[in-house]
Amino acid sequence: MESSSKVAEKVFKQKKSDFDIDKLSNDNKLNKLLKSIITEIRLYAEDQIKHIKRRAQIGIALSVEKDINKLLEMIVDEARALSNADAGTLYIVDDDKKNLRFKILQNDTLKTRMGGTSGVKSTFPNVPLYKDGKPNHFNVSSYVAITGETVNIPDVYESEGFDFTGARKYDAATGYRSKSMLVIALKNHENDIIGVLQLLNSQVPETGEVIAFSPEYEDHIASLASQAAIALTNAQLIQDLRNLFYAFIKSIATAIDEKSPYTGGHIKRVVDLTMMLAEKINESDEGAFKDVCFNEDELEELRLAAWMHDVGKITTPENVVDKPTKLTNIFDRISYVENRFELIAKTIENDYLKQKIELLKNGDNNKTKIKFLEENLTNTLKDLQEDSEFIKECNNPGEFISDEKISCIKEIASKTYSINNEKHNYLSEDEINNLCIRKGSLTEEERKIIENHATMTYKMLKQLPFPKKLSKVPEYAGSHHEKLDGSGYPKGLTLKNLPMQSRIMAIADIFEALTANDRPYRKPMNLSQAIKIMGFMKNDNHIDPNIFDLFIKSGLYYDYAKKEMNPEQID
Numbered sequence: 028m029e030s031s032s033k034v035a036e037k038v039f040k041q042k043k044s045d046f047d048i049d050k051l052s053n054d055n056k057l058n059k060l061l062k063s064i065i066t067e068i069r070l071y072a073e074d075q076i077k078h079i080k081r082r083a084q085i086g087i088a089l090s091v092e093k094d095i096n097k098l099l100e101m102i103v104d105e106a107r108a109l110s111n112a113d114a115g116t117l118y119i120v121d122d123d124k125k126n127l128r129f130k131i132l133q134n135d136t137l138k139t140r141m142g143g144t145s146g147v148k149s150t151f152p153n154v155p156l157y158k159d160g161k162p163n164h165f166n167v168s169s170y171v172a173i174t175g176e177t178v179n180i181p182d183v184y185e186s187e188g189f190d191f192t193g194a195r196k197y198d199a200a201t202g203y204r205s206k207s208m209l210v211i212a213l214k215n216h217e218n219d220i221i222g223v224l225q226l227l228n229s230q231v232p233e234t235g236e237v238i239a240f241s242p243e244y245e246d247h248i249a250s251l252a253s254q255a256a257i258a259l260t261n262a263q264l265i266q267d268l269r270n271l272f273y274a275f276i277k278s279i280a281t282a283i284d285e286k287s288p289y290t291g292g293h294i295k296r297v298v299d300l301t302m303m304l305a306e307k308i309n310e311s312d313e314g315a316f317k318d319v320c321f322n323e324d325e326l327e328e329l330r331l332a333a334w335m336h337d338v339g340k341i342t343t344p345e346n347v348v349d350k351p352t353k354l355t356n357i358f359d360r361i362s363y364v365e366n367r368f369e370l371i372a373k374t375i376e377n378d379y380l381k382q383k384i385e386l387l388k389n390g391d392n393n394k395t396k397i398k399f400l401e402e403n404l405t406n407t408l409k410d411l412q413e414d415s416e417f418i419k420e421c422n423n424p425g426e427f428i429s430d431e432k433i434s435c436i437k438e439i440a441s442k443t444y445s446i447n448n449e450k451h452n453y454l455s456e457d458e459i460n461n462l463c464i465r466k467g468s469l470t471e472e473e474r475k476i477i478e479n480h481a482t483m484t485y486k487m488l489k490q491l492p493f494p495k496k497l498s499k500v501p502e503y504a505g506s507h508h509e510k511l512d513g514s515g516y517p518k519g520l521t522l523k524n525l526p527m528q529s530r531i532m533a534i535a536d537i538f539e540a541l542t543a544n545d546r547p548y549r550k551p552m553n554l555s556q557a558i559k560i561m562g563f564m565k566n567d568n569h570i571d572p573n574i575f576d577l578f579i580k581s582g583l584y585y586d587y588a589k590k591e592m593n594p595e596q597i598d
């Protein structure tokens with residue numbers, strides 16, 4: 028379909044060829060008159076085309092702007108430009124439709140800009156739409172917001188029917204003279220009034236003389252206002268959806284962190300650190316980051332990926348998410364083992380007493396035999412106590428289990444005790460398997476369950492219909508446990524296939540986990556120790572060396588430490 032500006036242009040060109048004024052004779056009075064009429068028409072048509080083109084341009088500019096503050100500012104700027112207005116104000120109707128909220132003020136003469144991107148906060152109060160339960164028709168803006176009518180006043184000082192005390196006070200304070208005023212409602216596609224545009228002091232461009240707003244401007248501004256209202260509603264809807272989405276992912280992140288009482292705030296800290304690293308990369312214009320600059324959409328994509336990097340943990344059983352000791356499943360089974368060892372001690376004492384009674388019953392008062400029994404009891408109980416202590420030590424995830432220790436655990440486990448003539452081993456097969464975990468608290472099976480969270484993160488996020496600019500969120504989030512040398516999980520990707528965003532997140536995730544001060548089963552790690560461990564990871568080609576070097580050289584690690592770590596951790 029042809030745009031209205033093109034149609035107007037075509038008609039105009041057609042008319043121009045039909046009535047070529049240069050061909051008309053100047054001697055003829057009628058021709059002179061005709062010439063002047065045609066010139067007028069041409070100028071008018073040119074002006075109309077200019078306006079139509081400008082409005083089309085404004086329409087496009089408004090529809091692409093998604094930043095609400097910029098959009099509000101643009102509406103007032105363009106409306107003023109279209110009507111030669113010296114000043115303009117924009118109000119938005121509150122969600123509860125009780126007030127007009129002041130958003131933008133622009134005044135060229137006073138060189139004042141408030142709201143929008145100006146950085147100057149509004150000092151103007153809201154305008155109530157109702158007073159004492161009745162529509163507020165005294166204020167011109169609220170009148171327009173309630174009725175939807177356009178109000179065009181040549182001089183507010185001489186106008187009746189509206190209360191302009193506010194304008195007069197403003198003038199008195201600033202030395203300004205508010206005169207002509209055009210107030211138009213912003214109606215969206217559903218004909219709802221969402222705001223009010225107030226333009227002040229239309230000027231003759233050449234002289235600056237303040238005149239009334241011409242009725243022609245009313246049409247231009249009304250058309251702009253309706254485009255603006257639609258653009259604003261769209262931007263607001265997008266903003267609302269975005270807010271809802273962020274609120275939703277933050278509540279999921281909270282739920283995941285809550286799954287482990289020990290890792291509260293992990294996700295939030297990983298997001299913060301990830302974004303701090305991305306900003307440092309953007310600031311850096313040397314070495315590996317010379318040509319790297321994440322734009323706003325890419326930063327948004329990274330932020331979302333960081334918020335959702337552990338979303339797959341929603342499927343991980345709670346007892347595995349943060350297994351504090353080796354024998355923990357739903358609770359720490361070391362208490363079972365301790366009780367059992369006490370029971371074993373009682374059975375040993377019992378046996379001793381039985382044997383002693385037997386000797387005495389048989390009239391055997393041999394002190395040597397009894398002493399032997401007593402010594403045997405003491406030694407056996409001592410051994411049992413040592414075994415129990417040893418098992419308790421092995422249950423600690425910080426305890427490295429050597430081959431020698433594994434033999435000891437197995438030897439203890441193979442010992443037996445009897446209850447009701449039934450023989451039992453000191454330790455069950457499952458207890459042996461858990462106690463023999465060489466490093467940390469997880470069995471191989473449990474490690475796989477934990478690692479599965481990265482696959483689940485990818486699978487869950489892949490199902491979400493992300494817009495194009497956020498389409499990489501699943502990939503970035505699902506790769507935060509990959510390592511440069513291919514030894515990570517879930518896919519074993521290498522540097523070649525690993526996006527920088529995932530490499531940033533990996534460093535943030537590891538550093539947070541190492542330095543977190545809220546894990547009750549281990550002492551918080553010192554800053555120097557964490558840096559040392561990550562240095563080893565860099566040398567082992569696990570983490571990105573350039574990002575890690577930037578993390579250290581830029582001092583970001585220290586900024587983060589000051590913010591998140593206990594002072595005694597920072598050494």
Ligand SMILES: [Fe+2]
Pocket residue numbers: 336337480507508
């Ligand atoms: Fe993770």
Ligand SMILES: [Fe+2]
Pocket residue numbers: 293297336337536
């Ligand atoms: Fe994580």
